[in-house]
Amino acid sequence: MYSVKEAFYTLQGEGGQAGRASVFCRFTGCNLWSGREKDRASSICRFCDTDFIGTDGQNGGRFRTASDLADHIAALWPQSDDHARPYVVFTGGEPLLQLDSALIEVIHERGFEIAVETNGTLPAPEGIDWLCVSPKGRAELKQLSGNELKLVYPQADALPERFRALEFDHFFLQPMDLAPRGETGNTMADTVAYCMTNPQWRLSLQTHKIAGID
Ligand SMILES: C[S@@+](CC[C@H](N)C(=O)[O-])C[C@H]1O[C@@H](n2cnc3c(N)ncnc32)[C@H](O)[C@@H]1O
Numbered sequence: 001m002y003s004v005k006e007a008f009y010t011l012q013g014e015g016g017q018a019g020r021a022s023v024f025c026r027f028t029g030c031n032l033w034s035g036r037e038k039d040r041a042s043s044i045c046r047f048c049d050t051d052f053i054g055t056d057g058q059n060g061g062r063f064r065t066a067s068d069l070a071d072h073i074a075a076l077w078p079q080s081d082d083h084a085r086p087y088v089v090f091t092g093g094e095p096l097l098q099l100d101s102a103l104i105e106v107i108h109e110r111g112f113e114i115a116v117e118t119n120g121t122l123p124a125p126e127g128i129d130w131l132c133v134s135p136k137g138r139a140e141l142k143q144l145s146g147n148e149l150k151l152v153y154p155q156a157d158a159l160p161e162r163f164r165a166l167e168f169d170h171f172f173l174q175p176m177d178l179a180p181r182g183e184t185g186n187t188m189a190d191t192v193a194y195c196m197t198n199p200q201w202r203l204s205l206q207t208h209k210i211a212g213i214d
Pocket residue numbers: 030047048049050091092093094095117118119120133134150152174175176177178
């Protein structure tokens with residue numbers, strides 16, 4: 001059984017694949033926060049910008065088998081005669097609590113490339129085509145390799161220096177979006193300054209928020 005909060009067709013907003021047409025599949029639940037505001041201040045991950053509770057979002061639901069969920073995802077890719085490879089981004093919540101090899105296999109059978117956005121606290125299964133790991137300061141990092149490491153910045157307990165020697169092809173810093181919680185600070189300027197001083201790191205903006213899309 002797979003629990004999905006929401007699924008939708010959009011453009012990947014972040015990281016090295018930003019701008020690419022994608023089906024997003026947002027799994028329910030996370031191992032670093034309950035998702036309830038009353039638990040935020042005492043959780044391991046405290047800055048999350050996402051609602052991942054329940055299965056009540058657009059195209060959300062419970063899917064009994066991997067092939068039921070694969071059909072659901074494939075139906076969200078547009079009919080088109082261009083040459084783009086269909087692309088799905090599994091996120092959450094924490095997708096590695098639910099994404100398994102059975103689902104990877106049937107999604108590949110339907111012709112999709114598979115991307116994953118993970119907090120890196122669980123080892124990734126084989127077969128993911130684009131793995132994005134986004135470490136969280138208070139959580140032990142278990143997944144030490146991948147395509148991109150995308151660190152939300154700044155996190156006092158997760159300095160970029162801790163991650164720069166890991167086995168990733170791309171290193172991104174993404175300014176922490178504090179807006180929903182009315183906090184102050186200029187995470188954008190701080191992130192730009194860090195990338196200019198430390199050119200191993202590139203700036204990742206949440207371009208979907210700029211574009212006003214999901
Ligand atoms: C909502 S998370 C879901 C996937 C997974 N649990 C993770 O943390 O990577 C998706 C991406 O959004 C980032 N993110 C979450 N809250 C953010 C915020 N307030 N500002 C900027 N990026 C944020 C995460 O670090 C992660 O890269």
